[in-house]
Amino acid sequence: MEVERVQSIASIAKITDTIPIEYVRSEKEQPCTTTVVGKDLEVPVIDFGSSDEKGLVKAIAEASQDWGLFQIVNHDIPTDVIKKLQEVGKQFFELPPEEKEKYAKPEGSTSVEGYGTKLQKEIEGKKGWVDHIFHKIWPPLYINYRFWPQNPPSYRAANEEYAKCLHEVVNKLMGYLGKGLGLEEGELKTSVGGDDLVYLLKINYYPPCPRPDLALGVVAHTDMCALTILVPNEVQGLQVCRDERWYDVKYIPNALIIHIGDQLEIVSNGKYKAVLHRSTVTKDKTRMSWPVFLEPPSDFAVGPHPMLVSDENQAKFKTKKYSDYVYCKLNKIPQ
Template sequence: MVLERVQDVASLSKESIPEEYIRLDDEQPGSTTVQGGVLEVPTIDMRDDQDEEKLLRAIVEASQHWGMFQVVNHEIPAEVITKLQAVGKEFFELPQEEKEVYAKRPGSQSIEGYGTMLQKELGGKKGWVDHLFHKIWPRSAINYHFWPKNPPSYRETNEKYANYLHGVVDKLFKSLSLGLGLEGHELKEAAGGDELVYLLKINYYPPCPRPDLALGVVAHTDMSSFTILAPNEVQGLQAFKDGHWYDVKYVPNALVIHIGDQIERFSGGRY
């Protein structure tokens, strides 16, 4: 049996949304978000001619005091990210039966594949999001069954993005290691070294008639070492700080970095 996809629900929901997508009162963004308050998380310039000490200090301070920050001049060309976003959007615009070819297998414990439910649906509540999830590195870990053949440029685009991503990942690991008084390579080695797995997740949020009541992705921390988020032009990211939820101001062409649970543990809670 195919699970009902949020994209299908959205096509039928013109003025209201089904009860299972309406969050509990203490989760509804309409009442939990600080209205008019936009959170400006630290923005860090990563260009190569930047002073190394200054860059190190900025990454360490943001990781200690915020747990998230944005990076600019990260050397991933804007057109590579734009193309990555475009092929993802094209996939979700395919006919439903074509997308289902890449669906998670029934009963599978793997997170890879096209799907709707990812986390436990507490209280029977659902997130307003569909997703495509698969590994993009190392090549030995990739299962191309979950890589769409349509659009035709999907594979080439993802591989190009992954190749550029290594530079960002290595700079982050090096800075975070040095900030703990370790050698620059130690945190990456602890996280898997050359066998460190990169996971790509494309979230697709269909238009929602009641965004004040629904959440795309529920409140969470990331289980990874860190998350590198490439948002599009639609503002939607929120962060919890000082006991309140805020909309996060996104800087064009920036990547948002989230410190994950693994780095928090590796650092003894310093990050």
Template sequence: MEVERVQAIASQSKCMDTIPSEFIRLENEQPATTTLHGVVLEVPVIDLSHPDLGKIVRSIAEASREWGLFQVVNHGIPSKAIEKLQEVGKEFFELPQEEKEVYAKPQGSESVEGYGTKLQKEVGGKKAWADHLFHKIWPPAAINYHFWPKNPPSYREANEEYAKRLRVVADKLFESLSLGLGLERDEFKEAVGGDDLIYLMKINYYPPCPRPDLALGLVAHTDMSSFTILVPNEVPGLQVFKDDHWYDVNYIPNALIIHIGDQVEILSNGMYKSVLHRTTVNKDKTRMSWPVFLEPPPELEIGPIPKLITEENPPKYKTKKYKDYVYCKLNKLPQ
């Protein structure tokens, strides 16, 4: 059965003032009525090159407690490597449809890898205004190159270079998260799988939408991973739920956006917060983003780190295999 891609629907809808009903969100989700307009959220911006490591640790810990979200600058990934990553991703989505379908997620597959549109059960049959491509970029044993586009030819090189640079940033973030809770510097990373930690790349493609007031690129959610490192393009669209309102997040060129995910919240026994966020779409421009989800191996059991449990602070979360957590979350089952 052929799946209709949002990119195709968008090009058919170009001259219209309407979108198919399955993309129209319920009233309590529509961005026009639920966004606090005129206010752009100045989320914490952390300079990873600061000479005082203690200051970096305190800033990351505070942002992870209060916000579950922060942006990092001077992170050490050359802007050229980020530009190349964006360039090859954009080129892939501009290929003819039949060429993209070669990488489509196999029907009935348990894995998320591949090119696709639908991701999880949507309440009321509603759809998100987005297509995507998923594939693992690290460790080598987890990579399936079948899902890496052969075209453009420099796709693999750009992703491998970015993965190499990204791992250095991820290790710094894990260290800060550990030290921020008084743990040894490697404890957080070890708790999510150490060197077996899986780096899952996703490219989100949000084509122009005639009714951005009614649709969402991604519905409100928290990320299942430990945390997410995201590169956006210059078209704004990320929104965060804070103090009972939805806010637009400020775009900073060359910054990486860090989302604290569910596994870090669980490991910290709720001291760090998984951020509730969503994506809006633009009437005239294509928005794209490149999140990398740092995921524990499927069979790894995750629960609150024992050192953080006390009589006054008993465990708030169950310990379970990561794959079971994912299954429950995608199928909207209680954890």
């Protein structure tokens, strides 16, 4: 069965200057009525290369508690490595439709891997103005190259180089986040899967939209994973909810945007907060983003860390296999 992609809908919409009704969000979601205009949110920006580890741990812990979101600079991933990752992703989405469809998610697949459009159960039949491709990039044993585009030819090399560099950032970040909770080195990472932690890359492609005031790329959500590390392009689109209003997050060249996900909120017993965010679209420019979701293995059970539970601070979450958590969240089943 042929699936209609947003990229092709956008081509028609550009001519008609309208969008199909299923992409028009309800009034309480429309960017035109819910965005605080002209004020970028100054989320914490943290110098990841600082030699003051104590100060770094404190800054990361405070940002994770108060915001659930922060940006890191001086993270040691070379600019050209990120640039290559972005270039090959952009080149893939510029391929003819039949070439991209070679990597489409198999019909009936329970995995998210592959090229696609729909991701989760759609509320009131509303759709997001976005196409995407998912595939795992780490650990090497978990990679299924069936979903890695062979065109452009440098796609694999660019993604493998980025994954290798990112692995170093993740280990440091998990260490700092754990210390911010008072845990020993390595304990936090172990509590969400350890060396089996899965790095799932998603490339989001948001084509120009004639009515960006009415549509959303991705609806408001928190990430299901433990942690998200996101590379954006220069086109504004990430918004964060603060005091029940939506704010644009300021773009900083070469920064990595870090999102606390549901599993770290669970492990921290609510001390760290998963950030509520969404994506908007623009009228004349294509926005893209490259989030990597750090996920526990599907059969791995995640719950509040025993060191963070006491008689005075009871467990706020159930311990649950990650696959069960994902199923409930995607199908809007209360956890």
